[in-house]
Amino acid sequence: GQSLEQPSEVTAVEGAIVQINCTYQTSGFYGLSWYQQHDGGAPTFLSYNALDGLEETGRFSSFLSRSDSYGYLLLQELQMKDSASYFCALLRGGGATNKLIFGTGTLLAVQP
Amino acid sequence: DSGVTQTPKHLITATGQRVTLRCSPRSGDLSVYWYQQSLDQGLQFLIQYYNGEERAKGNILERFSAQQFPDLHSELNLSSLELGDSALYFCASSVSSQPNTGELFFGEGSRLTVL
Numbered sequence: 001g002q003s004l005e006q007p008s009e010v011t012a013v014e015g016a017i018v019q020i021n022c023t024y025q026t027s028g029f030y031g032l033s034w035y036q037q038h039d040g041g042a043p044t045f046l047s048y049n050a051l052d053g054l055e056e057t058g059r060f061s062s063f064l065s066r067s068d069s070y071g072y073l074l075l076q077e078l079q080m081k082d083s084a085s086y087f088c089a090l091l092r093g094g095g096a097t098n099k100l101i102f103g104t105g106t107l108l109a110v111q112p
Numbered sequence: 113d114s115g116v117t118q119t120p121k122h123l124i125t126a127t128g129q130r131v132t133l134r135c136s137p138r139s140g141d142l143s144v145y146w147y148q149q150s151l152d153q154g155l156q157f158l159i160q161y162y163n164g165e166e167r168a169k170g171n172i173l174e175r176f177s178a179q180q181f182p183d184l185h186s187e188l189n190l191s192s193l194e195l196g197d198s199a200l201y202f203c204a205s206s207v208s209s210q211p212n213t214g215e216l217f218f219g220e221g222s223r224l225t226v227l
Contacts, residue, residue, distance in 0.1 A: 030212065030214075031213075031214050032214070033214030033215070040149075040200055040221070040223075041220060041221070042114055042116075042202070042218040042219060042220045042221065043155065043202070043218045044114070044218070045214070045215040045216070045217075048213050048214035048215060050214075087154060087155065089155075089214065091212075091214045097143075097160055097162065097167040097168045098212065099145070099157055099160060099168050099170070100145075100157070100214065100216060101157060102147075102154045102155040102156075102157075103154055104153070104154045105152075105153075105154050
């Protein structure tokens with residue numbers, strides 16, 4: 001089976017650093033992605049970890065540890081516009097295609 | 113703007129009815145994915161098409177069906193609608209049938225309300 005768990009809500013202040021965790025139970029996958037979604041709008045791609053370790057993209061970094069079945073998204077220098085829902089997603093193969101399986105999502109509230 | 117277009121943006125209908133949601137993928141993308149997002153929930157994978165052929169099925173109900181046309185646009189048909197079908201329905205696209213970077217391009221979604 002497969003399931004991804006995330007905290008339902010996280011609150012942080014502007015300028016701070018916040019970490020959003022994602023734990024999973026699966027028998028195999030290619031990598032872990034992160035998506036941002038503002039107010040029910042289109043989810044947008046943030047990052048992808050194919051290998052263990054840290055990937056950095058500007059203020060956002062993502063980490064994966066396959067041995068710990070765990071990943072996280074790190075947001076630095078938080079801005080009000082970062083208030084959104086964040087989803088981790090496993091890229092899984094099977095048959096003729098790969099597909100993304102999404103986690104439950106974390107609502108980040110950035111306060112002034 | 114991801115380049116993926118979905119219509120309609122909003123749809124209100126009654127239980128028992130049938131609706132069709134439409135998606136045009138990004139120019140050049142051959143794969144279309146459909147996801148359902150219920151209130152405060154994650155995105156549930158429904159079905160994927162690649163170049164007109166069904167490639168993968170997720171938790172799609174038998175009352176739901178989809179197809180991808182020769183011009184690569186896709187339609188998701190929802191029939192015998194129930195209150196619980198009220199949700200955001202997202203379409204996403206990618207170039208290949210096997211995205212290997214974890215990146216899909218999502219449309220703005222169709223918000224379906226069943227009364």
